[in-house]
Amino acid sequence: MNELKLTKEQSLEVKRQFELYSQGVQEIIPTEELEVKIAKSIVENRPLKIKLGLDPSAPDVHLGHTVVLNKMRQFQENGHIIQLIIGDFTGKIGDPTGKSIARKQLTDEEVKHNAKTYFEQFAKVIDMEKVELHYNSKWLSNLNFEDVIQLAGKITVARLLERDDFEERMAFNKPISLHEFFYPLMQGYDSVVLENDIELGGTDQHFNILMGRHFQEKFGKEKQVAILMPLLEGLDGVEKMSKSKKNYIGIDESPQEMYGKAMSIPDELMMKYFELVTDFTPNQISTMKAELQNGILHPRDAKMLLANTIVRMYHGNDAAENAESQFVSVFQKGAMPEDIPVVIWEGNQEVSIIDLLVELKLLNSKSEARRMIDNRGVKLDGNKVEDSTLSVTVKEGLIVQVGKRKFIKMKFFM
Amino acid sequence: MNELKLTKEQSLEVKRQFELYSQGVQEIIPTEELEVKIAKSIVENRPLKIKLGLDPSAPDVHLGHTVVLNKMRQFQENGHIIQLIIGDFTGKIGDPTGKSIARKQLTDEEVKHNAKTYFEQFAKVIDMEKVELHYNSKWLSNLNFEDVIQLAGKITVARLLERDDFEERMAFNKPISLHEFFYPLMQGYDSVVLENDIELGGTDQHFNILMGRHFQEKFGKEKQVAILMPLLEGLDGVEKMSKSKKNYIGIDESPQEMYGKAMSIPDELMMKYFELVTDFTPNQISTMKAELQNGILHPRDAKMLLANTIVRMYHGNDAAENAESQFVSVFQKGAMPEDIPVVIWEGNQEVSIIDLLVELKLLNSKSEARRMIDNRGVKLDGNKVEDSTLSVTVKEGLIVQVGKRKFIKMKFFM
Numbered sequence: 001m002n003e004l005k006l007t008k009e010q011s012l013e014v015k016r017q018f019e020l021y022s023q024g025v026q027e028i029i030p031t032e033e034l035e036v037k038i039a040k041s042i043v044e045n046r047p048l049k050i051k052l053g054l055d056p057s058a059p060d061v062h063l064g065h066t067v068v069l070n071k072m073r074q075f076q077e078n079g080h081i082i083q084l085i086i087g088d089f090t091g092k093i094g095d096p097t098g099k100s101i102a103r104k105q106l107t108d109e110e111v112k113h114n115a116k117t118y119f120e121q122f123a124k125v126i127d128m129e130k131v132e133l134h135y136n137s138k139w140l141s142n143l144n145f146e147d148v149i150q151l152a153g154k155i156t157v158a159r160l161l162e163r164d165d166f167e168e169r170m171a172f173n174k175p176i177s178l179h180e181f182f183y184p185l186m187q188g189y190d191s192v193v194l195e196n197d198i199e200l201g202g203t204d205q206h207f208n209i210l211m212g213r214h215f216q217e218k219f220g221k222e223k224q225v226a227i228l229m230p231l232l233e234g235l236d237g238v239e240k241m242s243k244s245k246k247n248y249i250g251i252d253e254s255p256q257e258m259y260g261k262a263m264s265i266p267d268e269l270m271m272k273y274f275e276l277v278t279d280f281t282p283n284q285i286s287t288m289k290a291e292l293q294n295g296i297l298h299p300r301d302a303k304m305l306l307a308n309t310i311v312r313m314y315h316g317n318d319a320a321e322n323a324e325s326q327f328v329s330v331f332q333k334g335a336m337p338e339d340i341p342v343v344i345w346e347g348n349q350e351v352s353i354i355d356l357l358v359e360l361k362l363l364n365s366k367s368e369a370r371r372m373i374d375n376r377g378v379k380l381d382g383n384k385v386e387d388s389t390l391s392v393t394v395k396e397g398l399i400v401q402v403g404k405r406k407f408i409k410m411k412f413f414m
Numbered sequence: 415m416n417e418l419k420l421t422k423e424q425s426l427e428v429k430r431q432f433e434l435y436s437q438g439v440q441e442i443i444p445t446e447e448l449e450v451k452i453a454k455s456i457v458e459n460r461p462l463k464i465k466l467g468l469d470p471s472a473p474d475v476h477l478g479h480t481v482v483l484n485k486m487r488q489f490q491e492n493g494h495i496i497q498l499i500i501g502d503f504t505g506k507i508g509d510p511t512g513k514s515i516a517r518k519q520l521t522d523e524e525v526k527h528n529a530k531t532y533f534e535q536f537a538k539v540i541d542m543e544k545v546e547l548h549y550n551s552k553w554l555s556n557l558n559f560e561d562v563i564q565l566a567g568k569i570t571v572a573r574l575l576e577r578d579d580f581e582e583r584m585a586f587n588k589p590i591s592l593h594e595f596f597y598p599l600m601q602g603y604d605s606v607v608l609e610n611d612i613e614l615g616g617t618d619q620h621f622n623i624l625m626g627r628h629f630q631e632k633f634g635k636e637k638q639v640a641i642l643m644p645l646l647e648g649l650d651g652v653e654k655m656s657k658s659k660k661n662y663i664g665i666d667e668s669p670q671e672m673y674g675k676a677m678s679i680p681d682e683l684m685m686k687y688f689e690l691v692t693d694f695t696p697n698q699i700s701t702m703k704a705e706l707q708n709g710i711l712h713p714r715d716a717k718m719l720l721a722n723t724i725v726r727m728y729h730g731n732d733a734a735e736n737a738e739s740q741f742v743s744v745f746q747k748g749a750m751p752e753d754i755p756v757v758i759w760e761g762n763q764e765v766s767i768i769d770l771l772v773e774l775k776l777l778n779s780k781s782e783a784r785r786m787i788d789n790r791g792v793k794l795d796g797n798k799v800e801d802s803t804l805s806v807t808v809k810e811g812l813i814v815q816v817g818k819r820k821f822i823k824m825k826f827f828m
Contacts, residue, residue: 089559089560092560093560093563093564096563096564096566096567096568140559141558141559141560142558142559143558143559144555144556144557144558144559145503145554145555145557145558145561145562146503146506146507146555147559148559148562148596149507149510149593149596150507150510150593152510152591152592152593152595152596153510153591153592153593154510154591155591155592156589156590156591156592157571157575157580157584157589157590157591157592157595158584158587158589158590160592161571166571170571170572173572175570175571175572176570176571176572177566177567177568177569177570177571178566178567178569178570178571178574178595178599179563179564179566179567181566181571181592182562182563182566185592
């Protein structure tokens with residue numbers, strides 16, 4: 001830092017930005033270089049370039065992704081430039097061994113469609129107008145065999161085998177196909193081409209992001225700083241949030257669904273969610289922590305504030321207030337929601353409770369319906385159904401309820 | 415073999431060729447496939463394609479190389495096709511890490527020049543008119559990154575690490591640069607392109623040649639058979655013959671030099687040389703072995719036959735006879751050779767023996783000259799010089815001898 005002459009004002013600004021960007025991160029590699037980069041950008045009045053790589057095969061964005069997006073937004077709000085890289089080169093190749101279903105070969109159209117899906121969702125967190133978009137096939141598809149060999153000459157096999165999953169597979173004699181070594185190489189080479197200052201990612205990207213530093217140095221470029229964000233546990237409080245684990249809150253979900261899911265987050269994860277997926281400042285968060293600790297703030301109220309905040313961020317203030325008051329009236333007061341969907345019934349007036357539940361698509365099969373009744377999860381006009389052989393007389397306005405959140409109001413076909 | 419219907423004559427021909435090609439080899443992988451390939455080529459009247467890869471960086475051919483060339487010649491003489499591959503793609507890349515001096519980057523001109531040098535020398539063993547020539551840059555330089563990844567997807571890291579030198583370096587934590595994994599891949603891919611039936615090489619090519627089988631199979635082609643020849647020990651009888659070890663007989667050397675070097679081969683290697691670098695048949699060799707064993711043939715006479723044969727193969731019958739009679743007269747009868755080079759002396763008539771030896775370029779330095787005299791290695795007119803401070807009176811016709819084979823006859827400048 002000494003070689004840069006900073007005014008007192010500039011020093012304070014470096015400190016402010018550094019603390020902001022450090023908030024909630026798992027690891028900065030190396031910390032001191034981040035400080036120098038911020039200082040340089042201020043002195044030279046030059047925005048930093050912040051890279052984020054995206055896998056084009058799974059474009060559904062949930063709160064887990066927003067951990068990184070929120071960090072991006074902080075940089076963007078301070079005038080730095082976001083570089084989004086769509087890893088379309090990899091996506092178009094697919095899996096050459098043909099063994100991985102997850103990595104099936106994508107067409108140009110699929111890549112474009114998935115990218116668009118990303119961008120629409122990202123627009124809820126970052127200003128997409130100011131983002132630099134890149135498709136890495138632009139440079140990777142131009143490499144020939146000689147280029148690839150030159151690239152491969154800049155890294156050792158031992159270094160690649162240090163990656164946790166490779167190391168483990170070697171240890172257990174599970175095959176690593178040679179082409180897999182190229183994914184970290186490509187990610188590293190992207191950083192050489194983009195000359196970015198910082199690369200963001202989850203802690204699971206630790207190795208791949210350090211490849212960027214490695215290759216930038218080998219190609220005589222300034223090395224990027226790695227900013228690694230913690231992985232967000234899902235609603236179950238155990239596993240990383242992911243679509244396949246069904247423990248996620250999608251940022252495209254309805255306000256009601258979002259609010260309800262947020263309320264199901266385990267108490268001990270609440271503050272982590274505040275830190276990683278809301279726009280609360282470090283100060284606000286530490287105040288809240290103190291208030292929880294000395295009993296001024298009830299955990300239930302803190303969680304309602306979290307749920308409200310999450311809905312507000314993706315659907316606005318009104319939607320957040322509505323979702324909250326509905327949640328309060330249904331779940332806390334035991335009442336029914338105000339806007340229950342209405343189904344026009346065209347079947348017989350007399351119907352078995354099992355058939356009714358299936359016909360209304362409240363449950364998928366007769367056996368599921370039977371199980372739900374046995375578990376006391378079905379209500380008619382607010383009364384628990386206790387007998388799965390019950391015959392129901394359908395009447396105008398009958399309310400059928402399954403579990404805590406599914407309601408249907410019956411209406412006769414005229 | 416059962417699915418091929420062979421006449422009795424054809425069966426005998428398969429057996430004859432199989433035994434011929436098996437002569438002197440270290441290993442055939444797998445033996446039974448070689449037999450099937452020969453049988454097919456006879457039944458379908460289709461020549462086999464025999465591949466030999468050449469490194470374009472070291473075009474000096476010595477007897478060590480002829481082990482493989484002689485095997486090639488056997489195939490060629492039976493109507494099969496030799497495919498010579500110049501590995502120019504590798505040669506043009508050089509060493510991307512910049513660490514290996516041996517693998518310096520070659521220009522197109524250097525590659526062409528080196529190839530020409532090879533061919534001129536090979537012409538002494540095989541019929542170059544009938545050879546198929548290939549430069550692997552023709553196909554390898556056309557591969558793009560995606561092709562390389564598809565290729566790399568067909569092999570595992572563990573399989574590559576089985577190569578002895580890789581395994582050893584991993585075990586001793588010595589770096590393996592990732593690009594080194596591509597040399598066996600390229601050699602294997604060459605076989606995919608050439609669709610050759612057999613690949614020849616020394617035992618040190620065991621791993622690389624099996625890569626050809628591996629990739630041909632992965633690309634849905636018929637797998638090549640590997641024929642691995644033993645490595646020929648050099649004149650020291652210990653190390654593999656190589657230029658850098660100075661234990662070689664170059665096939666471009668003079669008849670005298672060749673004959674003399676051949677006579678210095680250790681007795682216990684003599685029969686291996688007969689098998690690997692001469693045109694003797696298996697029958698002739700086993701007869702000779704028997705005669706040596708029961709004392710009918712003196713080892714010295716066998717070795718003279720070997721030396722004579724080697725000279726004959728590269729310089730013809732007359733040169734062989736001359737080299738032999740000269741060798742006999744000089745070394746066996748202690749006489750001096752008939753065609754001693756004459757040097758016209760323009761210096762003082764009185765000269766120290768040390769200066770004389772250096773002036774005549776018989777030795778490179780005064781200290782070397784002194785050492786040679788101390789070791790009783792210098793003679794004047796056949797008399798050993800015992801004093802390194804001797805002053806010599808140069809007279810017309812004086813014969814200066816250093817070691818066993820260097821002679822100069824002095825002549826005064828008129």
